[in-house]
Amino acid sequence: MTAGLILTEAVKRLAARGVDEPGPNAQWLLATAMGVERLRLLAEPDLPVTPAALKIFEQHLILKEQGLPLAYILGWQDFRGLRLKVDKRVLVPRPETEELAGLAADFLKTRKGELSALDYGAGSGAIGLWLAKEFPALRVTCAEKSARAINCAAANSTELGLDARVRFVRTATLAPLKGPFDVIVSNPPYIPTGVIPGLAPEVLSEPKMALDGGYDGLDVAGMLVRLAPRRLKPGGALILELGEAQAKKLAALLPDAVWKEKKTFKDLSGIERFVYGRING
Ligand SMILES: C[S@@+](CC[C@H](N)C(=O)[O-])C[C@H]1O[C@@H](n2cnc3c(N)ncnc32)[C@H](O)[C@@H]1O
Structure with missing residues (x-):
């Protein structure tokens, strides 16, 4: 044949x-x-x-x-040139998240001194590990609620030789993470709970914890907006990926008194997907 x-x-x-x-x-x-x-x-x-x-x-x-995602069958997914091991413990990193990581990198390039970044809801570690590869002196914290995801991300970190600069914290809130960080970057679960049953089988094979963002999809993103300012260095930024129609809504929740700069960005397919907020300092 x-x-x-x-x-x-x-x-x-x-x-x-x-x-x-x-x-x-x-x-x-x-x-x-x-x-x-x-x-x-x-x-x-x-x-x-x-x-x-x-x-x-x-x-x-x-x-x-x-209906299994191709990446689970192959056992890997490429992310901005990094080949990451992925399986059903973690969400398959998406192309738009490569853009999110790029926004965090652009911001870090504007910063001076010892740099630190938090990847909140790290999953396979895609964003945090790529940033650590990109910035040879950057210290990265990967925070994650799922112990199974942390095991996957930690294996990726070891494989990429990044263990000396990347640490993993199992948590479901920002509260135990003191920082301060130059940037907090996150692709949180943002799908509204009610939408989940109608998703494609490929997506439904991924961990529900990686998808379900609560009633309006903004549970974790909202928590980050509330708690991030006290964990950022002066002038530090929070950069988030969200779903369609959520970015503008979330940006409106950033109080002007705290957030010196607020912007939303479209992804390459024209969806307003990213929120960028920078605190005073
Ligand atoms: C959309 S996935 C993103 C994974 C990875 N950062 C990426 O972009 O491919 C969201 C991740 O957040 C984790 N997560 C969900 N709720 C969380 C919470 N309250 N605190 C920390 N992590 C959470 C999930 O387990 C999942 O790994």
């Missing part, structure tokens, strides 16, 4: 199950099972597929048909 024929059949099967992007999903699964680059599959559809590779591919294709 050739790769091209197998891919054609697999794409039909995934499409019949309503899987998004059946082509790229099938290509990634087959390329990984064969141990070749995905682009090579496209360039050489006549490549033969060994029975052993076909067996692995078939098992993985069934998982994809059942």
